[in-house]
Amino acid sequence: MATGTDTGPGTDTAGGFGQVSRTVGVVFRYLLLAATMFGIVTLAVLLVYVANDAIQPLTADPGWYLTFFVTLVLPTGVAGAVLARRNPAALRLGAGVVAILAVSLLFSGGVAMVFVDIVSPILWLTYLLSLAVGFAGVVAIERFDRRLPFLARFGLSAAVLAVALFVLPGIIWRSPVFPTDGLIVGLTLGGVTAALVGRGAAARRGRRAGLAVGGLVLVAILAGTMAGPAVGVDSVPAAVLLSVAFVPTGAYAAGAAIDRPQDRTGLGFAGVVLGGVVVGAVAVDALGFAGPQSWVNWGFLTNAHSGTAANAGLYPAIGGSILLMATVALLSFPLGVGAAVYLEEYAPRNRFTRFIDVNISNLAGVPSVVYGLLGLGVFVTYLGQPTGTVLIGGATLALLILPIVIISSREAIRGVPDDLRQASYGMGATRWQTVKNVVLPRAFPGILTGTILALGRAIGETAPLIMIGAPNVLFSLPTELSSKVSAMPLQVYAWASLFASEDFYTKAVPAGVVVLLVVLLSMNSIAIVLRNRYEDEG
Amino acid sequence: MSTDDLESDLTRRTENAPQELLTRSFFFLCAVLSIVTTVSIVVLLTTEAAKFFTITAPLMGVEGATASVVDFLTGTDWVINAGEFGVLPLVSATLMITIGSAVIALPLGVATAIYLSEYASARARSMLKPALEVLAGVPTVVYGFFALIYITPALEVVLPSIGTFNMLSASIVVGIMIIPMVASISEDAMSAVPDELRQAGYGMGATKFDVSTGIVVPAALSGIFSSFILALSRAIGETMAVTIAAGAQAKLLNPLNPASYLEGALPMTAAMVNLLTGDITGGGLAYRSLFAIGLTLFVITLVMNIVSDLVAQHYREEY
Numbered sequence: 001m002a003t004g005t006d007t008g009p010g011t012d013t014a015g016g017f018g019q020v021s022r023t024v025g026v027v028f029r030y031l032l033l034a035a036t037m038f039g040i041v042t043l044a045v046l047l048v049y050v051a052n053d054a055i056q057p058l059t060a061d062p063g064w065y066l067t068f069f070v071t072l073v074l075p076t077g078v079a080g081a082v083l084a085r086r087n088p089a090a091l092r093l094g095a096g097v098v099a100i101l102a103v104s105l106l107f108s109g110g111v112a113m114v115f116v117d118i119v120s121p122i123l124w125l126t127y128l129l130s131l132a133v134g135f136a137g138v139v140a141i142e143r144f145d146r147r148l149p150f151l152a153r154f155g156l157s158a159a160v161l162a163v164a165l166f167v168l169p170g171i172i173w174r175s176p177v178f179p180t181d182g183l184i185v186g187l188t189l190g191g192v193t194a195a196l197v198g199r200g201a202a203a204r205r206g207r208r209a210g211l212a213v214g215g216l217v218l219v220a221i222l223a224g225t226m227a228g229p230a231v232g233v234d235s236v237p238a239a240v241l242l243s244v245a246f247v248p249t250g251a252y253a254a255g256a257a258i259d260r261p262q263d264r265t266g267l268g269f270a271g272v273v274l275g276g277v278v279v280g281a282v283a284v285d286a287l288g289f290a291g292p293q294s295w296v297n298w299g300f301l302t303n304a305h306s307g308t309a310a311n312a313g314l315y316p317a318i319g320g321s322i323l324l325m326a327t328v329a330l331l332s333f334p335l336g337v338g339a340a341v342y343l344e345e346y347a348p349r350n351r352f353t354r355f356i357d358v359n360i361s362n363l364a365g366v367p368s369v370v371y372g373l374l375g376l377g378v379f380v381t382y383l384g385q386p387t388g389t390v391l392i393g394g395a396t397l398a399l400l401i402l403p404i405v406i407i408s409s410r411e412a413i414r415g416v417p418d419d420l421r422q423a424s425y426g427m428g429a430t431r432w433q434t435v436k437n438v439v440l441p442r443a444f445p446g447i448l449t450g451t452i453l454a455l456g457r458a459i460g461e462t463a464p465l466i467m468i469g470a471p472n473v474l475f476s477l478p479t480e481l482s483s484k485v486s487a488m489p490l491q492v493y494a495w496a497s498l499f500a501s502e503d504f505y506t507k508a509v510p511a512g513v514v515v516l517l518v519v520l521l522s523m524n525s526i527a528i529v530l531r532n533r534y535e536d537e538g
Numbered sequence: 539m540s541t542d543d544l545e546s547d548l549t550r551r552t553e554n555a556p557q558e559l560l561t562r563s564f565f566f567l568c569a570v571l572s573i574v575t576t577v578s579i580v581v582l583l584t585t586e587a588a589k590f591f592t593i594t595a596p597l598m599g600v601e602g603a604t605a606s607v608v609d610f611l612t613g614t615d616w617v618i619n620a621g622e623f624g625v626l627p628l629v630s631a632t633l634m635i636t637i638g639s640a641v642i643a644l645p646l647g648v649a650t651a652i653y654l655s656e657y658a659s660a661r662a663r664s665m666l667k668p669a670l671e672v673l674a675g676v677p678t679v680v681y682g683f684f685a686l687i688y689i690t691p692a693l694e695v696v697l698p699s700i701g702t703f704n705m706l707s708a709s710i711v712v713g714i715m716i717i718p719m720v721a722s723i724s725e726d727a728m729s730a731v732p733d734e735l736r737q738a739g740y741g742m743g744a745t746k747f748d749v750s751t752g753i754v755v756p757a758a759l760s761g762i763f764s765s766f767i768l769a770l771s772r773a774i775g776e777t778m779a780v781t782i783a784a785g786a787q788a789k790l791l792n793p794l795n796p797a798s799y800l801e802g803a804l805p806m807t808a809a810m811v812n813l814l815t816g817d818i819t820g821g822g823l824a825y826r827s828l829f830a831i832g833l834t835l836f837v838i839t840l841v842m843n844i845v846s847d848l849v850a851q852h853y854r855e856e857y
Contacts, residue, residue, distance in 0.1 A: 025747040029657055035649030036658075039717045040669045043676065046684045150556045338568030346562055347569070358847065360572050365768065365843040366836065367775025369807050370579060373832045377582040399575055406572070431553070432561040453675075460677025463777040466811055489679045489778075496683050496782055497815075505687060513680050524675055528668055 047517070053510035055294040063289040071283060072276030079272045087265060093256055094269030101249040101274070103522050108244035109301075110322050111189075112237040117477045118319060121184040121236065126172045127165075128188060134164025182225045182235025189243040190221035197251040204258055217247060295511035304475040305491070309503035314512055317491035319477035320390075321459055321519075324487055327394025328401065328458050333451055335398075336405030337440075340447075343406075344413040345435055364403035371400040372467025380468060387469030391481040396464045401454040408450025412443040445534040452527040456520050462489040472498060488516045583836055586829030603823045610830065616788035616804065618813070618824050625834065627790040631705070631803035634793045635780055638709025639716060639773045644766055646713075647720025648755075651762075654721065655728035656750045667722075674718040681711040682782030690783070703785030703802030711779050716769040723768065727761020728754050760853035767846035771839045777807040786812055806831050 052058075083091040115121055137160035141153055148156070179187065198214020221242045228238025257264050284291065303313025339360075347353040375396030379385045385392050416439050424434040440447075465487055472494035474486040492512040495504045553559075588594040592604040605623045613624020650670070654663055685707040693700050693707060700706065731754050739749040755762070785802025788809065792798050804812070813828050 022745075025745050028747045028750075029653075032649045032653035032657060035646045036653045036666060036721075038646055039650075039673050039714045040666075042714060043673055046688055049688050050684070154556070154560070335568045335571060338565045339572060342562075342565035342569040346565055356569050356572060359576050361847065362840060362843050363572055363576060365771055365775075365839055366579065367772075367777065367807065367839055369775065369777045369810050370583075370832055370836050370839075373810075373829060374575070374579050374582060377586060377829070378578055402572065402575070430555065430558055432558050435561075456675055460675075460679070462677070462679045463781075463807070463811060466814055469814070472815075489677050492683065493679050493778065493782070496679075496686070509683060509687075513683060516677060516680065520675060520677065521672070524672065528671075 050510050050513050053506060054296050054514040055292055057292045059290075060292040061289040063287060064284050064291050067283050067287065067289060068276075068280040071280035072273070075272045075276055076269075079269050083265065083269055087263065089260075090263040090266030091269060093260065093263045093266035094273070095266075097249060097253050097256075097267065097270040098273050100252055101245065101270075103526065104245040104249055105241075106519070106522055108240050110318075111244050112240040113319055113477075114322060115181075115185050115236050115240060116234075118323065118479055121181040122178055125178070125184045125188065126169045129172055130164045130168035133168060134161045137161075137164065180235065182228070182239050183222070185236050186222050186225035186239035186243065187218075189240060190218055190225075190247075193221065193243040193247050193251075194218035197247065200251060200255055204255070217251075221247060295507045296514050300508075300511050301515070305473045305494075309495075309501070309507040312495070312504070312508045314488060314491060314515055316474045316477050317486045317488045317512075318515070320474065320485040320490075321487045323390050323478055324394050324397060324485060325455060325459060327390055327481070328398045329451070329455060331395060331398035332402050332405050332454070336402050336451070337409050337447055339402075339406045340409035340413055341435055341439070344410055345431065345439060360403050360406055364407065368400055368461055369463045369467060371396055372464035374399065375464060375468040386482065386484075388465075388471055388484045389482050390478050390485045392468055393465055393470055393485050393487075394481075396468055397458040397461060400461065400464060401458050404454040404457065405451055408454070409443070409447045412446025412450065413439060415446060416442045445530055449527045449531045449534065452523055452530070456523045456527070459487075459523070460489055460516070460520060462487075462493050465490050466493075488512065488519070492516060579836065583829055583833040586826055587833040590823070590826035590830045605823065605827070605830075614790045616809065618827070621823070623823075623827050623830075625806075625831065627788040628804055628806045628809050628831065629834075630790055630793055631784065631788075631805040632774055632807070634705045634791060634799065634803065635709055635712055635776070635784070635805055636770055636773050637793055638705060638799060639713035640766075640770055642710060642713030643716045643720055643769055643773075647717045647765070647769065648724055648762060650717065650721040651724035651728055652750050652755065655725045656746065656754060670718040670721060673714060674716075676715075678715065678776060678778040679782065681715055682708075682779035685711040685779060685783035697800060700800045701785070701802050703783065703787075704800050705784055705791075705803060706799040708780045708783040709799065711783065712773050712776050715776065715779065716772050719769040719772060720765045723765030724758065724762045727758035727765070730761070731757045760849055763853075764846040764850035767842050767849065771842035771846070774842070775807065775835065775839050777811060780805045781808040781811045784808060806835050810835075 080091060083094070115124070138157040141148075141156050141160065178184070194214045194217040197217045198210045200210075201213035202210025221239065224242045225235050225239040228235045233241070253267055253270065257267055299311070300313045301318070302315050303311060304316050306312045343353065343356065347356075375392055376387075379392040379395060380387050420438050420442065421434055424438045429437065470490055471484050471486055472490060474484060478485045492509055495508045495512060553562075585598065589598045589600045590605060591610065592606045595604040603621065605621075610623055610625050612626065613622060614626050615622040615624045616627050654666060658666065686703075689707040689710055690700065690702065690704060693704075697706075735753050735757060736749050739753045744752065784805055786804060786808070787802055788804040789801065791801060791803050810828055810831055813824055
């Protein structure tokens, strides 16, 4: 070796001592660091380029930057620096509140889209009520009659659920009176939010406070829903924004203020950032400074594809991606977790189990086009489904990510300590009771993290969707499982290849890429945050 | 295992209760679904590919145009409209992507793994690993667009003769895409090397450089090789990046000649996407050729995955 440490017996060892060259080691170390950074830096540069093309920050007035510098950057920087020195935990709390608001706003955009254009609120209410009645029936059967043998109870429950799902909607549908759309969304989503916030309050200040807070939250959300149209927001988006973004963020902040009084200053930091955004926006509007002429704008997010790049938008593709995601999650989560539970908790150690094991790791390596061919061959050719629908797109993508879900769920389940299982068996629990009450709750955060990461993979997949014949261009949102679906990456591909004009390259495609990456990165960051919290606890 | 015996002892009496049977069979079916998937992939690809070839088509009861196996495997032209289905140009293009991305990803990936496992502080590692995960998480269609719009024009400055669609930029982005795979699997193998070996090395007066290159890397070699094979199998199956950046013109190029990386060609996966985005009639010869390429692709990646598994299993140093 060049360091001279492996001097042989014949050489002058006394002279070799103390002459170990450090150069090679140092050079090697920095070469390794450079290699590690190569991919990350390349991607970062490419991201800067694409963001520049999509958002065009240089087209804004200097006054626009100056205004935001004064209202947002300067106060944030000063407050952040002070907090970082005095109380880093408070800074983290404040940054966390801002991040939660940003991600939940993004999420509420997707939810609002679902209620405005995909599922009509009345249909949603109908099925929700039917399901609620069904589940109430099942719980009643389970709770009140333990004397029935298990199979009879199971059959009865299944029958009740079937009646609730297939008969009840038709009856509710005929009801002459329905609340308005906004009220339905406000009541259902807001109800869930109010229940969660109320539970948090009850845990801290007792049952009565919980009820009061929950009731207040629900009333506030409904009032906001009614007031929405007065300030220019339709009632359905207003209800969604309140129940998915603003109220949960506020509740998180309030909970943190009660639990960690020493970090309350962090909330002030969040206030400085959000206040800076609002004041800055009002100021540039009043002073007449033009912002950057971004291609990622309201029109891009809410228009359908168009012949000219400037008018082309991503709306149907975003809706398609949301619906595909929901289908993929519904299909792959139970199947993947089920397989993982079987392999970790039930499977005997024999050849068949080993075969399933090898098979799953091989499936994880099968190229995505081949899954596309599977979807095309099995669902379209053999089962005679129409091409490119939400159902077969979702099913194909679900098969694609199933191995990943299984592998990560198995890891999470393996992480549950054996002592817990044995304690449960020692109490006389059966295998299923142990899985249900001990293993799954404990492994749930890990399973969720793995599933979100896998869904992130599915949302970026294009090739399988092309294979099953999803249309490149779609002008309306899919409204049911059997309607044709497009997706964000597919739309970007179509712009990059089929409409290969200069205009689409420089405008629509970078904007589409930025939207796709923002969605993906926020999904990944949710998963990473979940994982870090989980690792802290475990 | 003793705990397993204990568990089965404790649960044996309830095993046949209906509730247990029902849940157990549900979980079992979920696990069996993976086998059903594999079997349907194999059956579907082989039957559809069988309809494509002249030799096997009569067995499948297919009449009409077919292609000869020999022409498929040795033909040097891929012109669908002329009915010429020679897979060699597609295979050569796929091989080029594989070689090109390997040149980038293998050294960088192993260097990253050594840095993460031997040199990086815990803090640096906790920041670098999620960043690397992002590299693997960016959709491939985005990488393809990057290659076409940003990397090719940048390369044009240095290599003026480069085509709009070229194998070089496609190989670069595929290489970047698979770095995290090489790095994470190799790093796992390196972290599994026991600390005693390192300490023995230091005790002999070795420097950190000596320990990393002389002890850790050789000890983790089987894991590193299996990461290479898995990453290359991913590069072979990579679809959207090469479809966008490598071009649509099937051409037989020499993968070992660096100059051919400046030209565009049509890898197997891109050929499949092009077949479907073009106008092909369901059930026609072009449609069935899709499954013939798919079968070729599936067999190559399956063999590579199995080899990687065997390498990791059989050549692992046990400590």
